[in-house]
Amino acid sequence: MKKYIALFMMLFLFATPALAEVKVVATLPWIGSIAKEIGKDKINITTLVKPMQDPHFAEAKPSMILAARKADILMYNGLDLEIGYLPRIIESSNNPNIQPGKTGNLDCSQFITPIEKPASVDRSMGDVHPLGNPHYHFSPKNILKVAEVMANVFSDIDAGNADFYRGNLQIFKDRLMEKQKQWSSKPLKGGKYVSYHKLLEYLAQEYGFQIQGYIEPKPGIPPSAGHLSEMIENIKKTKPDAILATVVAGKKEAEALSLKTGVRSVVLPQDVGATEASKDWFSLMDEVLKGLE
Amino acid sequence: MPSYGSDIESRLKVLEETLQLQQKTIEDQQKVINELKNELSESRKEVAARPEEKPVEEAKSQKATGLFGASNLANPNISLILDTFGYTSNLRESELKNRGIPGYTTEGITNRKGFNLDSAELFLFAPVDPYFNLYATIPVTENGAEVEEAYFLTTSLPYGFQLKGGKFKSGFGRINSQHPHAWDFADIPLPYRAFMGGEGIIEKGAQLTYLPRLPFYTILGAEVLQGDNNVLFGPNAKSGPHAYALFAKASFDFSDNSTILFGPSVMTGKTKTDSIVDDTEFSGDSTLYGLEFTYKWKPSKQQSLTVQSEYLYRSQHGTVAATTELLKRAQDGLYVQGIYQIDRWRLGARYDVLDLFKDDYILAGTNTDFGGKPWRAAGMLEFNPTEFSRIRLQYNHDKSARDEKTNNEMLLQLIFGIGAHGAHPF
Numbered sequence: 001m002k003k004y005i006a007l008f009m010m011l012f013l014f015a016t017p018a019l020a021e022v023k024v025v026a027t028l029p030w031i032g033s034i035a036k037e038i039g040k041d042k043i044n045i046t047t048l049v050k051p052m053q054d055p056h057f058a059e060a061k062p063s064m065i066l067a068a069r070k071a072d073i074l075m076y077n078g079l080d081l082e083i084g085y086l087p088r089i090i091e092s093s094n095n096p097n098i099q100p101g102k103t104g105n106l107d108c109s110q111f112i113t114p115i116e117k118p119a120s121v122d123r124s125m126g127d128v129h130p131l132g133n134p135h136y137h138f139s140p141k142n143i144l145k146v147a148e149v150m151a152n153v154f155s156d157i158d159a160g161n162a163d164f165y166r167g168n169l170q171i172f173k174d175r176l177m178e179k180q181k182q183w184s185s186k187p188l189k190g191g192k193y194v195s196y197h198k199l200l201e202y203l204a205q206e207y208g209f210q211i212q213g214y215i216e217p218k219p220g221i222p223p224s225a226g227h228l229s230e231m232i233e234n235i236k237k238t239k240p241d242a243i244l245a246t247v248v249a250g251k252k253e254a255e256a257l258s259l260k261t262g263v264r265s266v267v268l269p270q271d272v273g274a275t276e277a278s279k280d281w282f283s284l285m286d287e288v289l290k291g292l293e
Numbered sequence: 294m295p296s297y298g299s300d301i302e303s304r305l306k307v308l309e310e311t312l313q314l315q316q317k318t319i320e321d322q323q324k325v326i327n328e329l330k331n332e333l334s335e336s337r338k339e340v341a342a343r344p345e346e347k348p349v350e351e352a353k354s355q356k357a358t359g360l361f362g363a364s365n366l367a368n369p370n371i372s373l374i375l376d377t378f379g380y381t382s383n384l385r386e387s388e389l390k391n392r393g394i395p396g397y398t399t400e401g402i403t404n405r406k407g408f409n410l411d412s413a414e415l416f417l418f419a420p421v422d423p424y425f426n427l428y429a430t431i432p433v434t435e436n437g438a439e440v441e442e443a444y445f446l447t448t449s450l451p452y453g454f455q456l457k458g459g460k461f462k463s464g465f466g467r468i469n470s471q472h473p474h475a476w477d478f479a480d481i482p483l484p485y486r487a488f489m490g491g492e493g494i495i496e497k498g499a500q501l502t503y504l505p506r507l508p509f510y511t512i513l514g515a516e517v518l519q520g521d522n523n524v525l526f527g528p529n530a531k532s533g534p535h536a537y538a539l540f541a542k543a544s545f546d547f548s549d550n551s552t553i554l555f556g557p558s559v560m561t562g563k564t565k566t567d568s569i570v571d572d573t574e575f576s577g578d579s580t581l582y583g584l585e586f587t588y589k590w591k592p593s594k595q596q597s598l599t600v601q602s603e604y605l606y607r608s609q610h611g612t613v614a615a616t617t618e619l620l621k622r623a624q625d626g627l628y629v630q631g632i633y634q635i636d637r638w639r640l641g642a643r644y645d646v647l648d649l650f651k652d653d654y655i656l657a658g659t660n661t662d663f664g665g666k667p668w669r670a671a672g673m674l675e676f677n678p679t680e681f682s683r684i685r686l687q688y689n690h691d692k693s694a695r696d697e698k699t700n701n702e703m704l705l706q707l708i709f710g711i712g713a714h715g716a717h718p719f
Contacts, residue, residue, distance in 0.1 A: 052593065053594070056594075061719050069453060083714045091426060091448065094450070096450065099448050101423060123681060221679065222637070
């Protein structure tokens with residue numbers, strides 16, 4: 001009898017089917033979107049943080065842990081953006097393939113050049129990211145690097161389809177070049193904006209505009225009434241081109257400031273899928289740049 | 294004058310020519326700079342595009358951001374959590390101290406009126422090597438430091454298994470494995486206090502969990518524990534490990550914003566304790582059953598609602614030393630709580646009750662009636678300036694002592710965390 005039980009257990013343990021497609025778990029929608037461009041129908045993507053959730057404040061839901069358990073590759077933003085939930089998801093996943101140091105653990109930030117890395121930081125400065133500004137997904141330059149790394153990792157894990165992934169990378173690169181031309185022809189140079197959160201700094205650097213102030217007095221700290229009235233004076237004086245907020249953060253505050261100052265407010269998608277038009281990373285960029293114009 | 298003018302003109306011309314020459318030199322230099330720049334960025338791109346030629350690990354190691362963020366090797370990640378509260382009650386401190394729950398426990402409430410320091414809790418964690426993570430929780434109280442938890446956790450077992458070993462909070466139930474500073478109220482619910490004591494079940498032992506690849510989240514766990522819990526087992530119930538626990542938890546997402554988590558737990562072991570009947574030792578077997586349920590709705594970071602409940606049932610039978618008479622206890626309890634969060638504020642209510650469906654206390658064949666059901670109602674209001682600080686005001690209307698006296702208590706709790714960033718549990 002014992003023998004049969006053991007045999008049954010073995011069957012249960014090994015009865016996982018051969019991988020038909022590479023199972024990719026992406027923490028954020030934009031990561032899933034780039035992965036889709038490179039992996040197309042050869043990969044199966046699960047995105048943990050939904051477009052209408054703030055990536056700073058997600059929680060390690062059991063369904064996320066289950067997705068991580070099934071993953072061949074876990075791809076994440078890094079620079080401590082997901083520090084509130086990702087360590088727990090990885091550890092609770094009981095999945096050795098996605099542990100740090102394994103090929104299935106891809107910290108996309110390792111391949112980009114972070115900006116605004118503070119020389120020293122403590123939490124009296126608010127939620128400052130000690131490794132640099134984590135919102136590099138608005139930087140075409142950096143996204144290109146992320147796409148290249150994804151193609152490499154997919155090729156490593158699913159060697160049989162390596163040419164397919166490299167081909168898709170080339171298609172992605174060509175499209176990016178073309179889009180870059182279109183984006184850089186937009187008259188953004190010299191523009192001045194006020195933003196709710198530190199989000200568009202990479203884009204500002206690459207397209208030559210300026211974020212001259214923030215509605216948040218410190219990153220992650222909501223503004224007090226006093227700070228808002230200071231902002232009103234400041235905005236009236238400096239007359240920025242627009243007051244920027246995102247679908248998940250600062251919409252109310254930006255609209256209130258707009259009403260008081262006459263400067264238009266723009267609500268941007270912070271990630272793929274946050275608005276109807278931002279279906280993938282390209283259309284996300286399209287929409288954000290259109291909003292800034 | 295014309296000669297002077299032409300002199301100026303010729304000088305201007307010379308200047309102009311010089312300028313043009315310089316301009317050209319600058320342009321040429323710029324060209325060279327641009328070419329060099331391009332070359333550099335090309336070669337950088339090439340380097341970036343060629344990680345297949347060098348191991349990914351090597352490319353990564355240049356920027357060390359591990360599982361726990363910006364860590365370094367010389368020190369583990371360290372955080373310190375200060376948990377402090379102010380307390381007041383309509384009862385005297387001496388009354389509170391002796392205020393047990395008749396039929397359940399003789400242990401009372403040890404809070405002092407005025408300022409209280411729960412603990413300054415040191416929390417250390419780091420990967421040991423590619424196979425183990427290590428955690429330690431060391432609360433420092435006015436009576437000294439103690440090792441509340443110190444355990445390893447495997448990271449590389451195959452087939453969805455994970456092993457935990459050392460001293461740790463049991464996976465039994467929902468609140469048990471949470472740290473007190475992460476609780477939604479300042480104190481533990483009555484059923485926990487009645488069956489496991491004020492801190493829950495923290496034991497030395499080993500835990501194995503299995504997370505199968507099912508369409509929905511299910512985790513199965515088994516534990517072998519020393520069985521030292523003061524209330525459930527007593528400190529010297531038996532030499533050698535004698536407590537065993539099993540638990541299962543399942544979870545579904547109804548939508549992106551709403552999730553439920555539920556499951557049963559059971560724990561069994563030997564008991565030898567004098568906290569049931571004053572100064573009299575009871576010796577026997579105990580089994581504790583639990584059912585947990587949590588529903589969370591979180592449409593945005595500005596708003597959320599959590600409803601959570603646990604039902605506990607404990608059956609116990611054995612002898613009372615002085616008389617060698619048989620004592621059989623079969624008792625149960627329940628708590629239900631709801632927390633509504635809006636922006637940085639959280640509002641909560643909790644109801645605890647014991648003797649809900651079962652209140653057997655049969656000593657030598659006679660069922661003792663201790664009086665009405667022990668119950669307590671709590672309300673709390675919290676302000677969380679950031680995720681690292683919490684200010685909580687809680688009011689308890691406590692009728693758990695089954696007598697005429699009600700304990701109306703008020704707590705103002707302050708919790709602060711510094712150091713490494715912990716994870717937000719579900």
